[in-house]
Amino acid sequence: MASEAEVRGQVVVGAPVPAPRESRGWLWSTLVGLGILALIGILAPLAGDFGVLRMWTLIVMYIVLAQGWNFIGGFVGYAAFGNVVFFGIGAYSVGIFLLNGKPFLLGVAAGFVAAGLFAFLLGLPVLRLRGHYFAIATLGIAEALGEFIAAKDIGGPGGEVSLTPPGGGLGVFTLFFYAFLGLAVLTLLGTTLLTRSRFGYALVAIRENEEAAESLGIATYWYKVGAFVLSALPTAIAGGLWAYWSLGFEPGGEGGAFDVNISVAMVLMTFLGGAGTIVGPVLGAIIIEWLDLQTTLSATQIHGPLLGLLIVLVTLFLPQGLIRLVQELVPGASGTGERLSWSAQLRRGMRRVRRFIAANGV
Amino acid sequence: MSDASSPPTVSDTQPALLELTNVTKRFGGLPAVDALSFHVRQGEVLGIIGPNGAGKSTLIGLIGGAITPTTGTIRYDGRDIGGLAPHQRAHAGIARTFQITQPFVGLDVRENVVVGALFGRRGLSRAAAVRVADEVLTRVHLIHKAQNKGDQLTVADRKRLEMARALATSPRLLLLDEVMAGLTSTEIEEAVALIREINRSGVTVLVVEHIMKAIKGVSDRILVLHHGRKIAEDLPNAVLSDPRVIEAYLGERYARGQQSAQTLKELEGEII
């Protein structure tokens, strides 16, 4: 009590301001993320096996998708449930360009621009909505666009696109793998930049309290639109790469370019890893997509129910994500930087575990 | 400290920084603010009191831009700001606090304030914003809790955080929405001293409260709202002895008995 009074007494005459300790968490997170991606990049092609390469290509693709969703869902905290629409736009741009004999990369670029523009124009109305309305509006857009493409026979009857293989066997698929990996690295670095920027500060402020953010001078609406566009861009490139890589796709249904499950996967992966963190989407995507591919191969019958169960379990028991779990459980990881004896650390760790369990209602 | 006990008086010739003309806000037919006109002079502290439901928070929302008036005009610094969004008003120098405190709960106290400095009137760089945040936190006596999370604070500290965030935007007009409600009398005294200090540094202040004691000591003038209407606007002591004000607060029973010093004392006692 006395010390607090002293502090108050001093500050009136100008107490020395303690220099804020800049947390280095962002740097470590980025390095861990880059390390994981580098490891995948070295090990996956080493096997020289088509199946292994295919699995890791898909995993890295989902890393990109989760990172893209993280911009709007993790940083701004908006429940975008239709981000697959950008993936589909990217895929169909490449499909249409290739079918018309235009270069592949031009198709990717076209998808990038089209998705960005679409996100901007879509964002203008839907980002005026909040909560459930925003979620369903985005979900509906993706479904509707897929249906539209099927009904108008875009890219083929019923929207079914089939492309001529690029040729070149395993080598070409290794190239695709590295293209996805490069995209993942870029998106990771983009995320890091975002956490360090004004823009990122604004997004987090909107997530934490939109009304207060607005009152402090943040043009919340335009920042949200910006974040929505940002989340569309890597997603569209991934869709474009996927289109050529998969050689054939449909608009809707399971495995389609507008499959709602892709939207859900983005959300689930980001959630599991840690929404609004740098390395969370990377971890979440690896875990979920690996599990998903394993069960698809070995337990096709119960794959669907298992995925549903997984979603239920993650949201019930890990709503804060793995990264926050680590921060809770490992002293010092959250940047408080105190030195404690081992026994004290152990006791504190036990308390944290208990508090974490209590807070998450397990 | 001696000058702190007598509120600074602002000359009547000072120009109006904020001017409301015939402002009405209806929520589904019911007027929350009803044909209200008043002005705040450059450099003064205007207190606004009124019982619960008098339209005080609506008024703050109207000036801050979160609420659009049904009719009427709001002029700030000589221009009509009716078409400006809340963030544009913040850039113009209007900052507000929230009656129900609205911290960014996931951020720590310092980061909360940094947001205000980054995006407010001056729009500082990150490094400068951190510096300003620490200065402001020192000013509101919250620097020792700079690393607490936004939701790990006492009521008084949450109110301080609200003020700190608003101050970090370097406002010209500060709107304080019941920043003294729920505080102990020591904490109220601290808050009163802080508001005076902010005012002396050149910030025009509009204080909304329903505690008379708190507002009497800090305001140059007081305006009384009742059912969205202005029922009195005068110097603090004159307002407190106005029978209409006493009636609004305590009902007719008290108003019929004249406004003796005795009644006034009771009045203060009951409302605190």
Next chain:
Amino acid sequence: MALASVAVGQIVVNFLLVGCFYAALGVGFSLVWGIMNIVNLAHGALLIVGAYVSYWLFTQVHIDPFVAIFLTMIVLFAVGWVIQYLIINRVIRGPLLVTFMLTFGLDLLITNLVQLFFTGNIRSINVPYANVAVTIGETRIPFVNVAVALVAVGLTVALAQFLTRTRTGNAILATGMDSDAARLMGISVRRTYALTFALGAALAGAAGAMLAMTLQFQPVDSGKYTLYAFVIVALGGLGTPYGALAGGFVFSLAETVAAYIPGIGVSLEIAVAFAVLVLVLILRPNGILGKAYYS
């Protein structure tokens, strides 16, 4: 000319009958959303379960499908109670995304389990009196659809009466308005939520039984019906169960009209639903009957 007027008569009849069914589809969803602030993405899955329960009761136990509606409601009531009490209750105050993900996970789980046990085949109940109909001129009014429409409206009215006239119903409304205040007044919020969700599930089950009688169904339809329920409720507003009725008619009208616009037809049903939704959200954010909460 004569032909056109006949077609119009049939269109109007179909619009009215479908609108009533849509009310049944939306009313349970509306209740859960309005009271618990949960958009239940498993609503369509519960509806599909209801369809299968009544299908099973009809084909295996030979129970009349109209009796099966009420048995289905009892089964789904129990299922809903368990889901709420054991699962959703844990995150009831969590952020929107958590409840959203959770109910989506439930949808996936339930739909896939149904598919596992009943396969993905398209099914429907062929009632013995399927061909009984009143024919006025060229306009045919099938008995089954009329009866389904009456049950749908009856359930909506019954829910409204239950909420406003009974003690338990009032407790549900009070909890929806302010759960803390309700708790202070001695209402068990946990049990009230379980009851609310169970009622919502029972109504979804009833809609499923009606679906089985009047249209074809398959497990993968669940997502489509969840989207429909959302659109219906957003159209009508969260105010009262009658909002679902109003929303059901408006949505049915929009669908009927859209089917006759060249270039849209019936293949774009989701796109139409969504277009209607966006229009309403922009024009009337609180729906047609326009209240923000149950009150």
